[in-house]
Amino acid sequence: MGKFNNEALVKEIKGRLSIINLVESYTSVKKTGKGYVGLCPFHDDSNPSMHVDEEKGLFHCFSCGAGGDIFGFYMRYNNLSFPEAFSELAKKADVNIERQPESVPRKSQNSVLYKINAVASKYYRKILIDSSKGKLGRDYIQMRNISAETSQEFSLGFAPEGWDSLVKFLTKNKVPLSIAEKVGLIVKRNNTDGYYDRFRNRLIFPIQNIEGKVIGFGGRKIKEEDQPKYINSPESDIYKKRKSFYGIDKSKDHIRREGRAVLVEGYTDFLSLYSFGIKNTVATLGTSLTREHVSILRRYTENVVVIFDSDESGKKAAMRSLDVLLEEGLLPHVAPLPPGKDPDSYITEMGKEKFDELIENSTSWVEFFIDISIDQYRKGKLTLNTMVKDIIELLEKVKDPVETSLRIKRTAEMLGIQENEIYSLIKRGRGRSKTGAAKPQRTYPSHEKLLLTLVLKFPDLGEQLTHENWEDLISTAEIKSILQEIIVQGTSDPSSLLLRFDDKVAHEMISEALLSSPDIFNGQSASKIIQGCLVKLKLSKLDEKLKFLRIEIDEAIKGKDAQLEKKLLIEYRDLTKQKQREEGKAS
Ligand SMILES: [Zn+2]
Incomplete structure (x- = not known):
C-alpha cells in the first residue's frame, strides 16, 4: 500500500461507499451520540466495543485493537491483500479502476501467467473435443455422467499421451517456456536441457478463480495403472490452494441465490452435482477447508452443508472442514451419505430429487455430533468421560452463545446430568485454549x-x-x-x-x-x-x-x-x- 499511488481512486471509492453500510453487512451496529458501535467481528465480543465513524471513515475496536478504514475492514474481514480489496470495493462503488491499469503493477505481471493458462486450457479443450487423441477423455466424461454442457461450461480438456505435446505447442506459438514453467504446466528436465509436460494422458480440469480466470489445472488419470489418481498444478503467484475453490466462479451466484453452499471434496463430485442441476456447490482442491476458504464463502452465504462421505478418509476431511467452519463462527450442517456412497455415486443412482432431500434434511453439525456421541456411549463404544470430553471440545469451538447454551441444555437432558457440570468443564477448557478471547493489546507509552x-x-x-x-x-x-x-x-x-x-x-x-x-x-x-x-x-x-x-x-x-x-x-x-x-x- 505504501507505494500505491492511486490516492484519487481510493478517495473516490471511499467517497461513494459508506463505512457504516459496509460494516453493517457483517455485524449490526447501533447509533450512539456522534458515532456507531457494534459487536466487533474480529474477536469474541460480547459487549459492543467496535466504534465506527462515518464522517472520518474509520472503525476501531477498543477491545482487540482492530482498526482502520473501509479498506482495512474489508481486507481483514475477508483476508484479502490491499489490491484485492481495492478492486472488489471499486466494483461495489462502481468506480472504474481500469482507466489506470498501472495502479496495480502486480496485476500486469500476473496477467502473463493467466494468459499462458488460458492458452493451455484452450489447447487441452481442443484435443478433448476435436482430436482422435481425445477419445479416451470423451469416453471417461461420458462414463462419469458429466453432461456435454457441463464439460463445455467448465472447459474440460485432455492432455494427450507423450512427454512434450504441450511443450511443442507452446514453442510453436512462441510462448516463453520459462513462464509456462512458473505456472507448473511444464517441468524442467533433470539431466538435459528442455522441459516436459506435467499433465500426460489425463483428463484436464481448469481451475478458475472467482473472476473466471484460469489459475491452475487438475488432471485425472485415465489408465488404471497410472499414478497418482489426481495431479494438481503446483502453487504459483496466481494459484494458492488455501484460497481456491473449484467452480466458484460458476456457482457463486447460485450460492447467493439459494442462500446455501454445498461443500464437496473434488472436481468429479462437483461436476456430477452440477450436471444434475445442484449448482450451489463448491469443492476444495487437495486440501481441507481453510480459514481463507471460509472468508470467501461467507461473502455469499453463512449456510454451508458439508457432504459427509461415509468412508474413513472422507469422514476425517469433512470433520476438519466442519471444525474450521465452527471456529470461523458459522453453524454448518451435515448431510451424511449411506455407507459406500460418495456424492457422485449417490446422485447418479438416486437422482436429483433424492439428493435435494438429503440436503433439505441436513442437520446442524453440533447436534449431529452430540447425537452420535451419545449413541456411541449408549452402545458402549465410548466411555462417559471420553464422550463428554469430545462434546465439550466441540462446544468450545462454537462461537454463538445461544447455540452453545441450547446444545448444553439438550446434552444435559439426554445424559441426565446438570447443565452446570458441563459449563464448568467448558470453562476449564477455555482457560487452557486461547480461542475466542481478545488478544492482549500492545501497550504504548x-x-x-x-x-x-x-x-x-x-x-x-x-x-x-x-x-x-x-x-x-x-x-x-x-x-x-x-x-x-x-x-x-x-x-x-x-x-x-x-x-x-x-x-x-x-x-x-x-x-x-x-x-x-x-x-x-x-x-x-x-x-x-x-x-x-x-x-x-x-x-x-x-x-x-x-x-x-x-x-x-x-x-x-x-x-x-x-x-x-x-x-x-x-x-x-x-x-x-x-x-x-x-x-x-x-x-
Ligand atoms: Zn475487536
Missing part, C-alpha cells in the same frame, strides 16, 4: 499515544515538535513514523494518511487516535497538552539516562577507576540539573 492523538486531530500543531529533538523522545517506531509523515508531508485527512502506511499496527493506531476521545480539545488547549507531553517524554528520557549512569558509576567505583567515576559524576550532575529545569516547566 501513554504520552506518546496522547501526542499522536493530538497531532492527528490538529496537524498544524505538529510544528511544535520540530522545536525540540522530538524524534529522540519517541520510543515507539510506528508512532514516530506517523508523526514524521504528518510533520514532513502534512496531511489533509486521515484517509490519505492511511494510504501511506501499509502495516496494520499503524492503521490501528491512527484509527484509535482518531476515534478514541470525543473532541474535547480545542487547538489552544491541545497546544498546551502537547507541550506537557513533550516535557513528560523528556523527563522520562532523562530518568532513563540517569538510571544507566548510576549503573556505570557503580561499575566505575567497583573497578576503582577514579577518573571515569569523576567524569560520570559530572555528567550525572548536569543531567540532574537539566531534569530540575524540565520539572520546573512541567509544574
